Amino acid sequence: MKQYQLFCLLVLCISKCLTQDPTTTPSSTWNGDPAVCTVDTSTPSVPDRPLPRFPTRAEFALERVEVKHILAITAPSELTMYQYLYDFEANKLILIKNSQGIVDVEYFYYEALKKSTYLRREICLVTDIDTNLDMDGTSAIQGQNNTWHIRPLNEFLLFSSNDPRRPEIRPKFIGQSMVRGIPVDQWETCIIDRSQFRTYRRVWSFAQKGFILPTGVVGDFAVPIQAIINASISYPNGTQAAEVDEIFNIHNYRPGIVESSDQLTPPKGVFCDSGLGQNLISLRDAGITWPDRFTVRVEASSSRSAQWQRFHLRYDHPERGPRRVHYDFLPPGSEHYQSIIHDFGDNLTYTIDHGVGTCKITRGTESPDVDPFVDPIGFFIKNERRFIYRERERIWEFNGYRPCRGDTIRCAAVTSSVDKFPPIVDVDTGKPSGDTWDATSIEYGWSVRAPYARPPSERNKHFDYPVYLFLRMYRFNDLTNPSIANMRTEDIEYEFYEMSPESNPRDFDTSLCYRSLHYDYLHLGFKLEVSDGKAIDGSHLDRRLLERQIHSNLAYLTETSYSRISEVQVDHEDKTSEVTVLFTLLGQTPSPGSVSGVVDSEPRTNETRSRLAKAIDEGKFDFIMKLLDDTSSSVHFQAVRGSLKGSKEFMSSHAVGKQVVKETYSSGAEAGAVIGGILVGLLIGILLAAVFRIVRKEPMPDVARLPASISNPLSALRTSTNLPSISFHRPKSTEEKKTTSDA
Numbered sequence: 001m002k003q004y005q006l007f008c009l010l011v012l013c014i015s016k017c018l019t020q021d022p023t024t025t026p027s028s029t030w031n032g033d034p035a036v037c038t039v040d041t042s043t044p045s046v047p048d049r050p051l052p053r054f055p056t057r058a059e060f061a062l063e064r065v066e067v068k069h070i071l072a073i074t075a076p077s078e079l080t081m082y083q084y085l086y087d088f089e090a091n092k093l094i095l096i097k098n099s100q101g102i103v104d105v106e107y108f109y110y111e112a113l114k115k116s117t118y119l120r121r122e123i124c125l126v127t128d129i130d131t132n133l134d135m136d137g138t139s140a141i142q143g144q145n146n147t148w149h150i151r152p153l154n155e156f157l158l159f160s161s162n163d164p165r166r167p168e169i170r171p172k173f174i175g176q177s178m179v180r181g182i183p184v185d186q187w188e189t190c191i192i193d194r195s196q197f198r199t200y201r202r203v204w205s206f207a208q209k210g211f212i213l214p215t216g217v218v219g220d221f222a223v224p225i226q227a228i229i230n231a232s233i234s235y236p237n238g239t240q241a242a243e244v245d246e247i248f249n250i251h252n253y254r255p256g257i258v259e260s261s262d263q264l265t266p267p268k269g270v271f272c273d274s275g276l277g278q279n280l281i282s283l284r285d286a287g288i289t290w291p292d293r294f295t296v297r298v299e300a301s302s303s304r305s306a307q308w309q310r311f312h313l314r315y316d317h318p319e320r321g322p323r324r325v326h327y328d329f330l331p332p333g334s335e336h337y338q339s340i341i342h343d344f345g346d347n348l349t350y351t352i353d354h355g356v357g358t359c360k361i362t363r364g365t366e367s368p369d370v371d372p373f374v375d376p377i378g379f380f381i382k383n384e385r386r387f388i389y390r391e392r393e394r395i396w397e398f399n400g401y402r403p404c405r406g407d408t409i410r411c412a413a414v415t416s417s418v419d420k421f422p423p424i425v426d427v428d429t430g431k432p433s434g435d436t437w438d439a440t441s442i443e444y445g446w447s448v449r450a451p452y453a454r455p456p457s458e459r460n461k462h463f464d465y466p467v468y469l470f471l472r473m474y475r476f477n478d479l480t481n482p483s484i485a486n487m488r489t490e491d492i493e494y495e496f497y498e499m500s501p502e503s504n505p506r507d508f509d510t511s512l513c514y515r516s517l518h519y520d521y522l523h524l525g526f527k528l529e530v531s532d533g534k535a536i537d538g539s540h541l542d543r544r545l546l547e548r549q550i551h552s553n554l555a556y557l558t559e560t561s562y563s564r565i566s567e568v569q570v571d572h573e574d575k576t577s578e579v580t581v582l583f584t585l586l587g588q589t590p591s592p593g594s595v596s597g598v599v600d601s602e603p604r605t606n607e608t609r610s611r612l613a614k615a616i617d618e619g620k621f622d623f624i625m626k627l628l629d630d631t632s633s634s635v636h637f638q639a640v641r642g643s644l645k646g647s648k649e650f651m652s653s654h655a656v657g658k659q660v661v662k663e664t665y666s667s668g669a670e671a672g673a674v675i676g677g678i679l680v681g682l683l684i685g686i687l688l689a690a691v692f693r694i695v696r697k698e699p700m701p702d703v704a705r706l707p708a709s710i711s712n713p714l715s716a717l718r719t720s721t722n723l724p725s726i727s728f729h730r731p732k733s734t735e736e737k738k739t740t741s742d743a
Contacts, residue, residue, distance in 0.1 A: 030192075030194055030197060030234075030236050031192065032190070032192040032199040032234075033199040033232040033234045033238070033240060034238070035232065035240060036190075036199040036200070036201050036230050036231070036232045036243075037188075037190035037199060037200075037201035037230075038190060038192075039190050039192060040170075040172065040190070049173045051154075051160060051171065052154075052159075052185075052187075052206050052221075052222030053220060053221050053222055054152065054153035054154045054157075054221065054222060055153065055221045055255035055256065056087075056088040056089050056153070057086065057087050057088065057089065057255070057256050057257050058084070058086045058153055058253065058254065058255055058256070058257075059083075059084065059085050059086070059252075059253075059254045059256065059257045059258060059259065060083075060084055060224075060250050060251065060252060060253040060254065061081065061082065061083045061084075061250070061251045061252050062081070062082040062083075062084065062248055062249070062250050062251075063079070063080075063081055063082075063248070063249040063250075063251065064078075064079070064080045064081075064082065064246060064247070064248055065077055065078070065079055065246065065247045065249075066078045066080070066244065066245070066246045067244070067245045067246075068242065068243070068244050068245075069242065069243045069244070069245075070241070070242040070243075078099075080097065080098065080099045081097070081098040081099075082095060082096065082097055082098075083095070083096040085257055085259065085264060086150075086153060086156065087150075087257060088150055088152060088153065091110045091111060091149055091150055092107075092108060092109065092110065092150070093106075093107075093108035093110075093138065093150055094106070094107055094108070094264060095108070095138070102120055103120065103121055104117060104118060104119050104120065104121075105117070105118040105121060105266070105267060106118075107266060108129060108138065108150070109129075110129060110140050110148050110149055110150050111147065111148065112274075112277075113128055113129045113131070113140060113148050114126055114127070114128065114129065114274055115127050115128070115129050116266065116272045116274070118266060118267045118270055118272075119484055120484070121267040121270070122267070122270060122472065122489050123270065123474070123484060123487065123489075124266075124270045124271065124272035124273070126272050126273065126274040126275070129148075131148065132166075134166055134167050134193065135158070135191070135193050135196075135198075135200070137151060137155065137156040137157060137158050138150075138156070139151075141155075141163075141165075141166075155169075157204075157224070157227075158189075158191065158200075158202070159171060159187070159189065159202075159204055160189070167191075169189055169191060170189070171187040171188065171189045171204070172187065172188050172189070173185065173186070173187055174186050174187065174188045174203070176208070177205065179205045179225050179226045180225065180226070180249070182207050182211060182213070182225055183207070183208045183211055184205035184206055184207055184208060184225055184226075185205070185206050185208055186203055186204065186205050186206075187203070187204045187206070188201070188202070188203050188204075189201075189202045189204070190202075196233075197233060197234050197235070197236060198231060198232065198233055198234070199231065199232050199234065200229060200230070200231045201229070201230045201231075202227055202228070202229050203227065203228045204224060204226075204227050205224070205225045205226040205227070206222045206223060206224055206225065207222075207223040207225050214252075215252060215253065215254050216254075219255075221255040223253050223255075224250045224253060225249075225250055225253075226247070226248060226249055226250065227246075227247075227248040227250075228246075228247055228248075229244075229245070229246040229247075229248070230243070230244075230245055231243070231244045231245075231246070232244070264400070265399050265400040265401065265402040265413060266399050266400075268402070268413070268443060268470055269415070269441050269442075269443045269470040269471065269472040269491065270415070270441055270443075270472065271397060271415045271416060271417035271441040271442075271443075272397065273417065278397070280394045280395055280396060280397060281394055281396050281397075281398055281414075282391075282392045282393060282394050282395075282396065283389060283392075283396060283414065283444075284392055285394070285396075285398075286396065286398055286412060286414050286446075286463070287412070287463050288412070288414065288444070288446045288463045289463075289464075290315075290388055290389075290390055291464070291501045292316070292317050292318055292319060293315060293316045293317070293318075293501065293502070293503040294314075294315050294499060294500060294501050294502075294503060295312070295313065295314045295315070295498075295499075295500050295502070295503055295507065296312075296313050296315075296466070296496050296497070296498065296499045296500070297310070297311075297312050297313075297496070297497045297498045298310065298311050298312070298313055298380070298494050298495070298496055298497075299494070299495045299497070300376035300377060300380065300492065300493070300494050300495075301376070301492070301493055302372065302373040302376055302490070302491065302492045302493075303373070303489075303490050303491040303492070304373040304374075304490065305373065305374075309329070309330075309332070309375075309376055309377050310329065310330075311327055311328060311329035311377045311380075312327070312328040312329070313325070313326070313327060314326040314327075314328075314503055314507040314508070315388065315503070316503050316507070316508065317390075321345065321562065322343070322344045322345030322346075323344050323345075324341065324342065324343050324344065324345070324508045324563070325341070325342045325344075325384060326339065326340070326341045326342075326507055326508055327339065327340045327341075327377070327381055329377050331377075332374070332375055335355065336353055336354060336355025336356065337354045337355070338351065338352065338353055338354065339351070339352040339354065340352075340381065341508055341510060342365040342384075343365070343508070343510075343563055344365055345561060345562070345563065346561065346563060346589050347363065347364060347365060348361060348362070348363065348364075348365070348589070348590065348592075349361070349362045349363075349364065349365055350510050350513050352512060352513065357512065357516060358516055359510075359512055359513035359516045359517060361513060361517070361590045361592055362592055363591075363592045363593060366382075367381045367382040368382070368431075369382060369422070369423050369425050369431070369432045370382065370425060370430075371425045371427070371430075372422060372471075372473075372492055373490060373492065376492050376494070379422070379492070380494065383422070386418075387442075387469060387494075395416045396414040396415065396416045397414065397415045397416065398412075398413075398414055399413040399414065399415055399443070400412075400413060401413070402445070404445045404447070404467050404468055405467060405468070405495070409447050409467055410447060411445035411446060411447045411467050411468070412445070412446050412447070412463055413443055413444070413445050414443065414444050414446075415441060415442065415443040415444075416441070416442050416443075417439055417440065417441050417442070418439065418440050418442065419438070419439050420436045420437070420438070420439070421436060421437060421439070421440050422436065422437060422440065422473070423435070423436050424436060424437065437473045437474060437475045438474050438475050438476060439473075439474045440471055440472065440473045440474070441471070441472045441474075442469070442470075442471055443468075443469075443470045443471075443472075444466065444468070444469055444470075445466070445467045445468045445469075445470070446463035446464075446465065446466055446467065447463060447465045447467050448463055448464060448465065464499075464501070465496075465499050466496045466499065467495070467496060468493060468494065468495050468496065469493070469494040469496075470491070470492075470493050470494075471491065471492045471493070472489055472490075472491050473489065473490045473491075473492075474487060474488070474489055475487070475488050475489075476488075502544065504544070504547070505547065505548070505551050505562075505565070505566075505568060506566075506567065506568070508563065509566050509567060510563065510566065510586070511566040511567055511584050511586060513590075514586050514587065517590075519586070519587050519588075519590065519597075519598070520586075520587030520588070520604065520605050521566075521584055521585065521586050521587055521605065522584070522585045522605045522609060522646070523582070523583075523584055523585075523646065523647035523648075524582070524583060524584075524585055524609065524612075524644060524645070524646060524647060524650070525580065525581060525582045525583070525643075525644075525645060525646075525647050525650035525651070526581055526616060526639055526640065526643040526644040526645070526650070527578055527579065527580060527581070527639065527640040527643040528550075528578065528579040528580075528581060528637045528638065528639055528640070529577055529578050529579070529637070529638060529640055530577040530578075530635055530636065530637060531622070531636040531637070531638050532636070533577050534577060535575045535576055535577050536572070536575075536576070536577060536627075536635060537574065537575065538572055538573070538574040538575070539574075539628075540627040540628045541572060541627065541628070542625070542626075542627070542628050543570055543572075545625055546570055546579070546625060546637075547568050547570055549623050549625055549637075550568055550570065550581055550583075551565055551568050553621060553623055554568075554583065554612070557611065557612055557615040557620060557621060558585075558603075558608045558611050558612050558615075559603070559608075559611060560602070560603065560608055561589065561602075563586075563589075564585065564586040564587075564589065564608075565583060565584075565585065565586070566583065566584040566585075566586055567582075567583055567584040568581070568582075568583045569581070569582040569583065578640075579637065582647055582650075585605055585608060585609060585612075586605075587604065587605050588600070588602040588603075588604060589602055609644070612644060613644045616639040616640075616641060616642075616643065616644050617641050617642060619638065619639075619641065621638065621639035622636065622637060622638040622639070623636075623637055624636050624637075625637070
């Protein structure tokens with residue numbers, strides 16, 4: 001490694017001396033290093049053998065082995081792997097470089113003369129593309145309409161050039177050979193860079209036409225197999241200062257690009273800031289919109305933990321109303337599931353422990369800062385507004401389409417960046433340390449699931465399903481040395497499942513808090529009926545929409561907040577015109593820290609109930625909704641006057657369909673009925689046995705064992721008829737008989 005560093009230093013010094021020494025010979029009279037090659041002026045400008053043809057699109061891998069020599073020092077050989085995706089028609093180039101296991105990706109945008117380099121596939125640097133460099137095939141040239149363009153493939157490989165604006169490169173056919181077991185045609189070129197006093201000799205080997213390669217049969221387009229390069233840096237007097245030997249082995253060459261556009265997208269979760277003039281978009285520009293209400297299941301993981309953490313998110317943000325967010329999750333280290341409900345309208349947070357049924361109500365909707373890698377759920381809750389981004393700011397970069405969740409889903413990727421985010425939390429105290437990460441890249445992957453989405457174009461397609469949210473955080477370990485080697489990165493990823501654009505008012509129910517904390521509430525019920533009295537087919541009734549209509553009407557007519565109407569239940573028997581409505585009217589909104597504990601300016605439950613009863617009795621509780629069978633048909637619902645009652649009173653006097661009377665009995669009555677049934681059964685059995693004896697003319701059984709106070713009612717009958725007795729007991733043994741007689 002020290003030899004290599006010394007070599008680079010010497011080359012730099014030589015180059016500097018060559019450019020600054022006034023005694024050197026002018027470069028226009030220098031004709032290259034004869035030890036490497038010289039330009040053969042006898043080579044015809046039009047060779048007698050047709051030059052290899054190159055396609056406008058190509059994909060290939062290149063293995064480069066480089067050995068450098070200077071004075072008596074030979075630096076260790078270097079092996080670097082490249083993959084090229086060349087597209088002349090699209091005017092783009094993608095170059096993937098793997099050096100000592102470090103993978104960098106470069107995206108060339110020739111129209112804008114910008115190059116995005118993704119170092120280690122984690123950090124993006126945007127630089128300008130060089131122009132008109134004769135010895136750099138990736139440099140841009142001026143094309144038609146004075147626009148910058150990528151070079152044709154023959155010039156890109158520095159194989160040949162006949163453009164009068166650039167130095168001419170004349171390849172010379174030198175014969176045929178075998179390279180890696182492949183029959184090849186070989187061509188030699190000699191290139192002299194007079195401005196840098198460098199000489200290049202290249203021997204290109206192309207597979208012969210008709211030979212079968214793993215990628216197919218060699219056809220009309222040339223298939224490069226190998227290039228051997230000898231280069232030298234010289235003094236103008238002809239003395240060689242340094243020499244570089246290189247071997248290019250080209251693999252999997254294809255005259256076209258087989259990768260789909262999905263596989264050519266930039267690395268995941270990296271935002272490229274190219275400065276002024278960058279074409280940033282809003283989420284709506286990319287066809288991405290969060291619905292007003294939805295439920296989704298989320299799984300979170302981080303680069304520090306392989307364990308997934310899961311939570312269920314319910315979101316409701318009506319166009320003209322405050323938003324509400326509900327999280328269900330298992331906190332780290334806890335055995336009980338927990339719910340957190342943020343009510344931004346009342347500025348309250350409800351924390352419900354489902355294990356013991358307790359509830360805690362706090363003022364405000366802000367959550368504390370947490371370590372995002374230890375508690376990614378708490379980190380999402382803290383930054384919900386940033387992650388469920390609904391603003392229309394143009395801060396997103398569209399990175400094309402990529403396969404996500406394996407190869408099962410195709411996602412549109414948009415990326416943004418936030419500086420000085422998030423705060424760093426002290427591990428010991430659990431509080432912000434006052435420091436932050438230097439920057440965080442945020443990438444969303446959205447897909448299309450809804451069959452009713454009608455895209456006007458591929459770019460403006462309506463994406464309705466979030467698949468993942470990926471965050472990559474950056475921080476320099478030492479601010480005095482802001483280098484890539486001194487940079488630390490961490491990742492967090494959220495994956496979304498079972499996205500549904502539906503939500504239910506019960507998703508934000510806080511009645512458990514009212515019951516556990518002894519706040520005021522009422523269970524009420526009333527009836528709705530169709531104004532024309534016609535029966536409704538239950539299969540055509542949208543119950544979710546009906547519940548929303550009832551919920552909104554209850555809030556409007558009682559002049560109370562939406563959240564104070566809870567547990568709305570709708571019951572409709574098929575082929576009837578009536579609907580039963582049960583709901584819970586919650587008391588005044590809690591006000592933690594106040595004297596009364598509630599918002600005193602709000603009406604109490606009895607007053608709110610009176611308002612609702614008055615509205616129902618005056619016929620103001622009515623609405624129209626459409627049925628599911630035909631969008632053109634609608635039904636008019638109206639509350640039945642005088643039907644509002646407490647739930648117990650309502651259930652005892654109202655029922656859907658035929659009323660059923662339920663009778664109850666005390667425990668004493670039930671025991672008496674059982675004993676009475678047993679006695680009646682015994683009496684009937686005795687009477688039947690007596691009747692059978694009389695009919696068969698058999699004597700009645702002996703009942704000598706009965707107590708003296710109980711007389712046998714059939715003894716007179718047995719005496720008069722001399723019938724034998726029937727014993728209902730097991731026969732006595734001989735000992736028992738003797739004992740009885742002795743007594």
